[in-house]
Amino acid sequence: MTDSTGLTRSHIDLSPFAGAVSNRAERLARHAKKQQALGWFCTYTPIELIHAAGFLPVRIYGGTIRVELASSLVPNFVCPYMRTSLERALRGEYKYLSGVIQGYTCDTPCGMLSIWQENAGPGLFHTVPLPYNSGPAARTFYRHTLNELIDKLAGIGGQTDPASLERSLDLYAEIRRTLLRLYELRLRDIFVPPASGFYTILEAGFSLPPEEYLVLLTNLTGALGNIKAATPSGIPVLVSGSLVEQLWIFDLLEAAGGRVVADDLCNGYRYCQPADGSGADPMDRLIDRYIQRFPCPARSTVQERVPQVRALLEKSGARGAIFLFQKFCTPHLADYPALAAELKNAGIPVLLVEMDESGNIEGQLKTRFGAFFEMIGG
Amino acid sequence: MDNTRKSTKRLATAKELQQIVAGFYLEGHEAKRSGKPVGWMPPMNGLIEIFYAMDLQPAFPENWSPVCAAFGLIDRNYQAADSMGFSPDLCGYLRNCVGYINGMMGEEGVPLGGLPEPDMIFMPGAGCVPTMKNFQYIARRFPGAKVFKADLPQVPIEDIQRYHIDYALSEINRIVEFLTRVTGRKLDHGRLAEVVRLSDQACALWDEITSFRRCLPTPISAAEVGLMFVMVTRQGTQLAVDYLTRVRDEVKQRAEKGIGIIAKEKVRLFWDNIPLWYNLGLFNYFEKYGGVVVAETYSAAWSIRLDTANPLEALAMKSLQSYPMVSCVSMKRRKEMVLRACRDYHIDGVILHSNKSCLPITLGQMDIKRALQEELGVPSVVIEADHMDPANFSMAQFEARADAFIEVLLQRKGYRQ
Numbered sequence: 150m151t152d153s154t155g156l157t158r159s160h161i162d163l164s165p166f167a168g169a170v171s172n173r174a175e176r177l178a179r180h181a182k183k184q185q186a187l188g189w190f191c192t193y194t195p196i197e198l199i200h201a202a203g204f205l206p207v208r209i210y211g212g213t214i215r216v217e218l219a220s221s222l223v224p225n226f227v228c229p230y231m232r233t234s235l236e237r238a239l240r241g242e243y244k245y246l247s248g249v250i251q252g253y254t255c256d257t258p259c260g261m262l263s264i265w266q267e268n269a270g271p272g273l274f275h276t277v278p279l280p281y282n283s284g285p286a287a288r289t290f291y292r293h294t295l296n297e298l299i300d301k302l303a304g305i306g307g308q309t310d311p312a313s314l315e316r317s318l319d320l321y322a323e324i325r326r327t328l329l330r331l332y333e334l335r336l337r338d339i340f341v342p343p344a345s346g347f348y349t350i351l352e353a354g355f356s357l358p359p360e361e362y363l364v365l366l367t368n369l370t371g372a373l374g375n376i377k378a379a380t381p382s383g384i385p386v387l388v389s390g391s392l393v394e395q396l397w398i399f400d401l402l403e404a405a406g407g408r409v410v411a412d413d414l415c416n417g418y419r420y421c422q423p424a425d426g427s428g429a430d431p432m433d434r435l436i437d438r439y440i441q442r443f444p445c446p447a448r449s450t451v452q453e454r455v456p457q458v459r460a461l462l463e464k465s466g467a468r469g470a471i472f473l474f475q476k477f478c479t480p481h482l483a484d485y486p487a488l489a490a491e492l493k494n495a496g497i498p499v500l501l502v503e504m505d506e507s508g509n510i511e512g513q514l515k516t517r518f519g520a521f522f523e524m525i526g527g
Numbered sequence: 528m529d530n531t532r533k534s535t536k537r538l539a540t541a542k543e544l545q546q547i548v549a550g551f552y553l554e555g556h557e558a559k560r561s562g563k564p565v566g567w568m569p570p571m572n573g574l575i576e577i578f579y580a581m582d583l584q585p586a587f588p589e590n591w592s593p594v595c596a597a598f599g600l601i602d603r604n605y606q607a608a609d610s611m612g613f614s615p616d617l618c619g620y621l622r623n624c625v626g627y628i629n630g631m632m633g634e635e636g637v638p639l640g641g642l643p644e645p646d647m648i649f650m651p652g653a654g655c656v657p658t659m660k661n662f663q664y665i666a667r668r669f670p671g672a673k674v675f676k677a678d679l680p681q682v683p684i685e686d687i688q689r690y691h692i693d694y695a696l697s698e699i700n701r702i703v704e705f706l707t708r709v710t711g712r713k714l715d716h717g718r719l720a721e722v723v724r725l726s727d728q729a730c731a732l733w734d735e736i737t738s739f740r741r742c743l744p745t746p747i748s749a750a751e752v753g754l755m756f757v758m759v760t761r762q763g764t765q766l767a768v769d770y771l772t773r774v775r776d777e778v779k780q781r782a783e784k785g786i787g788i789i790a791k792e793k794v795r796l797f798w799d800n801i802p803l804w805y806n807l808g809l810f811n812y813f814e815k816y817g818g819v820v821v822a823e824t825y826s827a828a829w830s831i832r833l834d835t836a837n838p839l840e841a842l843a844m845k846s847l848q849s850y851p852m853v854s855c856v857s858m859k860r861r862k863e864m865v866l867r868a869c870r871d872y873h874i875d876g877v878i879l880h881s882n883k884s885c886l887p888i889t890l891g892q893m894d895i896k897r898a899l900q901e902e903l904g905v906p907s908v909v910i911e912a913d914h915m916d917p918a919n920f921s922m923a924q925f926e927a928r929a930d931a932f933i934e935v936l937l938q939r940k941g942y943r944q
Binding site for chain 2: 222477
C-alpha cells in the first residue's frame with residue numbers, strides 16, 4: 150500500500166512533509182548528535198516545556214513491524230502502537246533518544262514507560278501526573294508536576310527559564326494556529342489534499358524541529374493564499390479515535406467514496422486545539438492550554454466528549470462518523486457505546502474499525518467502507 | 528470442560544463470611560429504605576472511612592462483580608453490555624457492571640437484592656481507565672444522583688512528595704464539603720479518628736494474619752482470599768476488627784499446632800495478579816500434588832497502615848498508595864513486594880496470571896519473572912486467563928501448564944512423582 154501524500158493542485162507541494170516522515174529515523178539519529186531528543190507518546194505531554202529546556206521533543210512511532218522481541222515482555226492484548234514502539238526500541242531504533250517523557254493518561258503507556266526503562270534504557274523516563282479537574286487547586290497541583298519535570302530535565306542538562314518557556318509557547322502556539330488554519334481551509338474546500346496527505350503534514354511536525362516545521366507550514370499556507378474553493382467529491386465524514394499510524398487507511402476510505410472533513414484523532418485535531426492558553430506567566434499559560442485542550446477519552450469523561458464530538462460533526466457537515474481505534478484501546482472502546490448511541494440517536498451513521506499491528510485489514514476495510522458509504526449515499 | 532469452580536476453604540471462620548457478605552448488602556437496602564444516603568465509589572481509597580464516620584452507606588460496584596461471578600450472573604450481564612456495544616476486549620468488571628445496571632438491576636430475585644440505587648456517585652480521576660469509565664457510565668445511568676468528580680495524583684509510591692499529599696488532602700476536604708452539602712450531615716472529627724483507628728487496626732490484623740504465611744506448613748492459603756471482602760467493604764468498622772480478630776486467632780492456633788492446608792505440604796506457590804473470581808478453585812488445584820498457593824499479590828492493596836494521629840492525611844496517603852502498589856504505576860515497588868513475599872513465605876514457584884481484564888497489573892510481569900529467576904532462583908509460569916471472563920480461560924490449557932510446572936518444582940525439591 151503506498152502513501153498517497155501528494156499534490157492536489159499543481160502548485161501545492163506536500164513533499165517536504167512526506168520527506169520529513171520518510172527519513173525520520175536517519176534524520177533524528179543525526180540531529181540527536183547536536184541536540185538531545187526526548188520521546189513522547191501522548192499529546193498530553195507538555196512538549197513546550199521539553200523544548201524550552203533545550204531538547205527536541207519527538208513523538209514515538211511504531212508503525213507496521215513484526216513484533217518479536219516485545220512479545221517476550223508484554224502480552225498480545227496491548228495496543229499495536231505500544232507493542233510496535235517497544236519492538237523498535239528493543240531493536241535499538243530509538244537509541245538516539247535521551248529518554249521518554251509521558252503525560253499520565255492511559256494505563257498502557259504508563260506501564261510501558263517502566264518496561265522501556267528496564268529494557269531499553271538508560272535515559273530519563275518520567276511520567277507527568279495530570280489533574281482530572283480544572284479548578285485552582287488542580288492548577289496549583291499541575292504547576293508542581295511541571296516544576297518537577299523542569300527539575301528532571303535539568304538533571305540531564307536541560308535549562309529552562311521563563312523567557313525560554315515563553316519562546317517555546319509562542320512557537321508551538323503559532324504551529325497549532327497554522328494547523329488549525331489548515332483545518333479551516335479544508336472545511337472551506339480550499340485545501341483539499343487526500344486525507345493521508347493532510348495527516349502527513351501533522352505527522353511531520355511530531356519529529357521536525359518546531360522552528361523548521363513552522364517554516365514549512367508558513368510556506369504551505371502562503372501557497373494556499375489565492376486558491377479558490379474546489380468542489381471535492383465524496384461523502385463527508387468525521388473520523389474519531391486513537392493515533393492512526395497507517396495513513397493508507399484514509400486512502401481506502403476515500404476510494405470507497407468518503408471524504409474526511411473533521412477529526413477527533415490523537416494525531417489530528419486533539420493535538421491542535423486550542424492553539425494556546427492564557428495566564429499571568431508562561432507556566433500559567435502552558436497549564437491553561439493543557440487544561441482547556443480538546444479531550445481524549447483517557448483523560449475526560451464520556452459526558453464531556455459527547456457534546457464536543459457532536460459539535461465537530463455539526464460544524465463540518467459530516468454525514469457519518471468513522472471510529473478508528475487501535476485494537477485493545479480501552480479509553481476509546483469504553484467511550485464508544487455512549488458516543489455511538491448519541492450519534493445514532495441524532496441520525497448520524499457510525500462505523501467502528503479496529504486497527505491491528507499486522508496491517509492485514511485492507512480487504513476487510515474495502516468491503517466495510519464500501520458498504521458504509523453505500524448505505525449513507527444511497 | 529467447566530471453567531468455573533469454587534474454592535475449598537479450610538478456616539472455620541471463613542464460613543462466617545457468607546453472613547458478612549449478605550449483611551453488607553442487606554444493610555445497603557435497609558439504608559435505601561430508611562433514607563440513609565447511599566454512595567457508589569471505587570475501591571482502594573479513603574472514602575470508605577469518611578462514609579462510615581458520617582454514617583453514610585458505601586456501595587462498591589467493582590466488588591459486586593466478584594459476587595456476580597460467584598452467583599453465576601456474569602453471562603447475562605455481559606450479554607447486556609454486548610448489546611450496548613461494549614467490546615469483549617474491555618475489562619470484565621466494566622462490562623459486568625454496565626451490563627448489570629442497564630440490565631437485571633432492580634429485578635426480583637437478584638441475589639442479595641443486588642446493589643442499592645445510588646444517591647451519590649464518586650467518579651474517580653485515578654486508578655485504572657476501566658474504573659474511571661465504569662463510574663462515568665454509572666453516572667449516565669443514574670442522572671438523579673449527585674456526582675462528585677474526584678481527582679487524585681497518580682504517582683509511583685517511591686516518588687510521592689509533599690505536593691501530591693497536599694493535593695490528595697485538598698480533594699478529601701472537597702469530598703467532605705460535598706457530602707455535607709448533599710446529605711446535610713457534618714463530619715465529626717472525633718468519630719473520624721475512631722474510624723481511622725479501626726481501619727488501621729483491621730490492617731494490622733490483616734498483616735498479622737498474612738504473616739503466618741511464613742510458617743511451614745502454612746496455616747492459611749490464597750483459597751481464603753474471600754476474607755478480603757471485609758477489607759474492601761468494612762474498613763473502619765468494629766465488625767471488621769472483630770471478625771479479623773477471630774480469623775487471626777484461628778490462623779495463629781493452626782500455626783502453633785502445625786496444622787497446614789494439606790497433610791503434606793511439598794511445594795509453596797505464589798499467585799500474581801487478581802484471582803479468577805469464577806474459579807477460585809484454582810487455588811486448590813495444586814493440592815493433589817502437595818502444592819499450596821501460600822499467598823497472592825492482590826490483597827496487599829487493601830492493607831495500608833494509617834497514621835492515626837493525622838486521620839485526614841492518613842486517608843490521603845492511603846489513596847495515593849493503594850492502587851500504585853499493585854499496578855504498573857509503581858512497577859519498582861510492586862516487584863520488590865513480590866520478591867519480598869517470595870523470600871518471606873519460602874516460595875518455590877510463582878504463577879503469573881496474565882490477565883486479559885487487567886492490563887495495569889499484567890504489564891511488567893515479565894520483568895518480575897526475570898527478577899524472580901535472577902535474584903531468587905525462583906521459577907515461574909505464565910497462565911493466560913481473565914479475572915472476570917471465563918471465555919478467556921481454558922481449564923485444559925491451565926492444567927497442562929500447571930502440571931508441567933509443578934512437576935519441575937517437585938523435581939527441584941527432590942520429590943519423585
